[in-house]
Amino acid sequence: MFFHLPRYLLQLRKLFAPLGNRMDNLEQYLAPLLAYFDGEPWPQGIAIMGVTFLFASLLSWFIFRTLKFLTSKTKSFLDDRLLAIARPPIYYSLLMTGFSAGVNRMPLSDKLTDYLIFGFKTLGVIIWMIALVRVSKIILQQLAWGGNRNNIRLIQPQTLPLFDNVSKLLIVAVAVYIIFQIWGIDMTAWLASAGIVGIAVGFAAKDTLANLFSGVFILADTPYKIGDYIVLDGNQRGKVTHIGLRSTRLITRDDVEVTVPNSIMGNSKVTNQSGGPHPKFRIRVQVGVAYGTDIDQVNDILMKVAEDEPLVPKSPEPRVRFRAFGASSLDFELLCWIENPELRGRTLHKLNSAVYKRFNEENIEIPYSKQDLYIKELPKT
Known part of the structure; x- marks a missing residue:
């Protein structure tokens, strides 16, 4: 595909080229007017430009007025925006056809005539380039922000700047290539030099390029x-x-x-921690009680503490699990959810404080490591 890129670009160039082989048709339609100025090339050229200006103005006004009336009936603003962008390049394309024909009629030198026509073409390419950049931005915004947000899409709000910049780069590159072809500039040497410079820059900026490509994949894959x-x-x-x-x-x-x-x-x-089906995050409060404690009472106290805490949502419901018979304690775990991971530290603080106070009120012992010191004998004095 890449080997045939110049051929595709040449085909694109034809879209922007003035309708050279169609100038004869234009001049045939204007034959009566040209006959009136027979033998006077300057008035003929100016007449062609003037008629083209009037024709392009009236035709574009009528067509876009009609299209605007039709698009106003729709609920979407996308067609209105695209229509507003399309009018300048189409209007200029009509003008460029007549102006090029008028310049050909004028008694100018071949070199000056070529320069003027090349200038018309170049200006047309720039106008179309700006229009395509604006259209691509609107379409990308529609793809990123429109539709069902639950669908997995490559173009998302966070990846929109990346695709916007890439589309601008491609459109500008194609426009520059077409302009070079219009002026007859051979791009072979330029492309070869760009390839050598690209290889040198790639070796010199290896780490930067690694970060760049990783950034592209992160924006496209969106792991966070x-x-x-x-x-x-x-x-x-x-x-x-x-x-x-x-x-x-x-x-x-x-x-x-x-x-x-x-x-x-x-x-x-x-x-x-914010991923998954919702941003809620589960926290765990681990607590041990002494052997012989009523485990049903412990379960009720832990559930009551979780239910009374405002930072703990009602859904999903909190739960208590009796995890293990520890070396010196019965190990329980209170599992509850918070609205987002940012509240983890604050919620753990409140739950731990509430559990400790309730255990003290109910005389439930929280065992801890103890060490007894036995003196085998006192030193002799």
Whole structure:
């Protein structure tokens, strides 16, 4: 496919080229007017330009007025925006046809005539390039923000800047290629030089390119998004505040910003605590009671503590599990959910405090390690 790219670009160039072989048809329609100025090339050229200007203005006004009336009947604003963008390049394409025919009629030197026509073509390419950039941006925004947000899509709000920049780069590259072809500039040497420079830059900026490609894959795959709480391999935990092409930034619980290169993020195990079907996060309160304690009473107290805590939602319901017979305690675990991982520390603090107070009120012993010291004999004096 890439080997045939120049051929495809040449085909695209034809879309922007003035209708050279159709100028004869235009001049046939204007034959009576040209006959009136027979033998006077300057008035003939100016007449062709003037008639083309009037024709293009009236035709574009009528067509786009009709289309605007039709699009106003729809509920979507997408067709209105696309219609507004399409009018300038189409209007200019009509003008370019007549102006090129008028310049050909004028008694100018061949070199100046070529320069003027090449200038018309170049201006047309630039106008179409700007229009296509705007159209691509609107379409990408529609793909990213429109439709059902639960669907998995490659183009998402967080990947929109990436695809927007790539589309702009491709459109501008094609436009530059067409302009070079219009002016007869051989791009073989330019492409060869660009390839050599690209190889040199690739070796010199190996780490930067690794971060760049990792950033592209992160934006496309979206293992995490801005606002998620993630845990890295080294137990570094924080809230994602920025995902760039080079690095990812986190804010830790100590309000310290950590910048991690994307190459490391792409090759590390990342735990997204905000991922899954909902942003809720489960916490575990582990507590041990002395042997002989009424386990039903412990279960009721732990459930009551969880139900009375405002930071613990009602759904999913909290639960208590009797985990193990410990060396010196019966080990229980209170499992409950919080709305987002950011509340983990605050909720654990309140639950631990409430459990300790209730156990004290109910005279439930929380065993702890004890060491007894026996003196075998006192030193002799």
